[in-house]
Amino acid sequence: MSTQFKICSCNKTMPLDADSAAALKQSLGTTTLTVSDALCRREAGVFLDAIKGSEDVVVACTQERALFSELAQQSVAPLRFVNIREAAGWSRQSNLALPKMAALLAAAALPDPEPVPTVSYRSGGNLLIIGGAQAALAWAKRLATQLDVNVLITEGVSGSERLTERGFPVFSGAKIAISGHLGAFNVEWQQANPIDLESCTRCNACVEVCPENAIDFSYQIDLNKCSNHLDCVKACGAIGAIDFNRKEIARNSAFDLILDLSVKPLLSMSQPPQGYFAPGKDLDAQFDAVLRLTQMVGEFEKPKFFTYKEKLCAHSRSAKTGCNACIDVCSTAAISSKGDKVLVDPNLCAGCGACTTVCPTGAMSYAYLRPADQGLRLKTLLSTYAKAGGKAPALLFHSKQGGAELLLQTGQNAAKKGRGLPAHVIPVDLHHTASLGIDLWMAAIAFGASNIAVLMTDEEAQEYRQAVQNQMEVAQTILTGLGYAGQHFHLIQAETVAQLDQALFGMQQAQTPAVAALFNVAAEKRGTLDFALEHLYKHAPVKAEEIALPRGKGAMYGEVRINKDACTLCMSCVGACPSSALMDNANAPQLRFIERNCVQCGLCEQTCPENAIQLLPRLLLTDVAREARVLNEAQAFHCIKCQTPFATAKMMETMLLKLAGHGAFSGNLDRLKMCSDCRVIDMMQTKELSRPH
Template identity: 85%
Template structure:
């Protein structure tokens, strides 16, 4: 099955002609490519003819996606869309953008990846509105006909608003705690006001008798005015809604949606869970939140963005914490520690992928797209770019939301003397710009990209920018150490088109291997890094044995140094190592190390009872990295009964010195010198001799 490409110059606003079409055909290896000027209008017939077949169809227009999709409703041909207008054709360098267009078209023609697992939500529209009466009650009255509204008042200042008929439940309280997600929020609060709105009948008896006017029509007592004379309690009578000495203050309930109208959001993570909205005081933001909430009733699905392999995780061993990278970077609080492993709540996960970017071992990997699918996409783009004669390709990774909007504005701005995007910059959209890490960046350089730029706006949390920058620092240290000239990685933090364009045009092509790599991206992070580093090292301008990496966690590679004077060869570090970098020797008291396996998680350092271990971040490029080398060894101590070696002489010396003065062991030191089997036999004989005859 072949692919048909439908290219349109958009009423001749892009410099596309027959020579351009011929160049694209050559780069794409396809003759099924037609060039139009008004494909969505008078030339739509050529499009209709194309979709009647069974070939895939790529339409180089996203503006008229709705029209083309509607026309193709009865078609059996798979239909894909790609934007070459704002990203390539509308630019001051448009006449040089043929290679970029070829790259974008080639990527669009790739088959769809295998579907990923999904996460389900179910919402019945049970809404909790939190806030002061003057803000919460008006929205509650508007939404009561569409959703199952509940109100939690945080103050009694009604501002003219009063509680009317019981058309929706109203509670009051403070010390509010919220957990959960769309369809499964759990909310707890403290009943702080003497008037319990769940019991109050709103008969106004308390309002009438209060001499200080401390009770308004939100039926909450302003305690700063209250004289505590208890006339309101007497007036309430058998209803019992007013209690100044209430003991049972704790309240809790479950809701599907939460509208938080507090001045400061109750949930402070940078990416709150689905179904929680905190629009603040801005009325437009409140209207936007309410509109989105009304559409969140029913059953929903989203991709499960991650996969987790517990066996590779370097989080913890035996209660000692090593790597917290994924927990620290997660902006949704979706990842938490559970003993020696981490757990991810897929319903809270927003799909940023930063956890996979910072994970040193590859235990956490991104699934949307999977690494192999993303690698194929990048490799295809760069191959098509090179076939079309492109030089010094730069990849610009950006989000599909705010990042894509900046690119759109950049292309449109080119019509008003803006520069647009440089011809060598190939945009690559991601679900989230933090979801791609060093293994795919390095692979892209090996495939032929001279620069990797990651565009972030204020849409992304600050912790993502910090995490990506640290990864870039490590990656750049490796490239610089190999002798490749220039700056290969750039994090662009921009919230305006001008900032983005200025950074992109200032970016200079860095040095890369003259020969592009042929490997395919592996499913495992370390496997892809091995392939990429092997290619980059083979063609490096400078041959080096090792490269020092930035200090601190996140280095991904490094050696372990052992203080032989302090080390007792207890092998605690071997049991703690999740990557089999530290190993023992079944035939001799030796501590050995395979540097290629080390992820610099620090578990060995944390576990060592003698504090004899030090981590040194570096990338070893010699064959020694894959070999087991001895870090420490000692003379074996043999059992005094059977002569079997079972410990080190140094360990035995240390143990005997520590236990010699202990009352429980002072008379049995010889038994400590025995192997486990002989020790048991000796204990049984002693017990038998001491048994009364």
């Protein structure tokens, strides 16, 4: 089915005319493209005519998205929007931006990806407010008519806010621990103050009798003033709310939402779970948090952002830890270790995708968009740009939140003597900037991208910046080793238009393959990398056989070196290897290795009992990388009874040497020289001979 493209020059502020329309039609291979000057106003009829049918309609305007969506409410035509104004038309280089416009339009016309699984939340509005009495109680009184409010007063409370009628539960405590997510928070704390607010009737008897005025109308004892003479305990009497020697101090309860008014948030991760708000003391931030949490009552869904394939995971084997990359980079504590595998809580996952970016095996893959869908998008952008006559395209990956806002400001700034975006810089929005890594970057270079830039604002956590920077160092090392000139990868950290402008216009064109690749991005990460590396090597200016990769940067390829003097060929490393890079030989005592399969996870190194293994990050580009080569081999040791080979001579020598002085084995060393079958037979025969006859 064809697509109709409706483009507007926005009151002739973009250089779009009949010639431009003809060029765009040719680049997009369509005849159903029209250019208007006021599509959202006097020429709205053009849009209304377009949506009468069932063809897809791409509107090159996001400014009036709401208006066009409202006009199309009764239409069956699928409607898509793309911004070519701030992204291309509003720029000092707008006269050169037609190839970029064509690329953006072509990508917008792609079919929608298959829907991804979703994760559900259910919130009944059961809110816990944590903090000092003055702020916590003030907000509790305001919210009590909208939500089921509970208050947990922390130590160091102020008496300026009184506890009066019991309109909502009030607790007090310290050592607070929070786990869970929207609709399923669990909060644990300790009842540290002698007065238990859950039992207190607020009769004021304790306030009246305390000679030190250590009790105010928050009904908590200031232990710095209290002399512990227990007059308050006597006054409380049968109520029993005051106990200086309370033994049962542990408390816990479940809540749907949490408003944490602590000066220092109780949850320290950079991306806290859904339903948790920690605005601190800032009043504007508190109002914003309250507004958001009042809207979080009901049932909600979000995409399940990841796919996890346990068989590919290189985290652990036999309680030996190898790769911790996903756990270390996760800023939401959604990923944890359990035995030899990792667990991902989809409700805590915020969709940053950093775990998929740093995963060396592809066990973690991003689902929003899936790699194949994202690859098709990048290939479409770059191939259309080239078809329209564009040269040296740069892809600028940015978030749909802070990054998109900064790009809008950059485009709008062109009206005030700013420069806007360079004509060759194609913006690509992502759910999160850490969700793309070396596989799709290298594929994009193979497709013809001259530069890959990732824009990060103040919304990205430091873990993500470091992870992306590490991946860029590895990727740049590979391209430089292949002789491609220039700097291809750029991590841009900008919070202002001026900072972004300087970074983009300072980015120099880097060398690309002479021929653009035609492959499609694979579902598997390493499959995509194999395609990209093969193409880049085929057209490389330098036919390097191997490239040393930086250590400690998450290199996904490398060599395993064996100390043959220490290795006994016990094959522990073979059992630990998650990627079949290390193998034994069923017919001979050999340790074999396929380098292209190695993910440098370190499990073999951690498992080796002789410390005979060393990892060396590198990319081997010849066919040898795909061939099994022998790392170590030894003479076989044959059973002294049946002559069946069952171990290596070196292993047997080492074992006999270690056990010769052991009391349990010194008298039966010959039995150790037998295969398992002969050993059992020898034991039974010895037992039979020792029986009395």
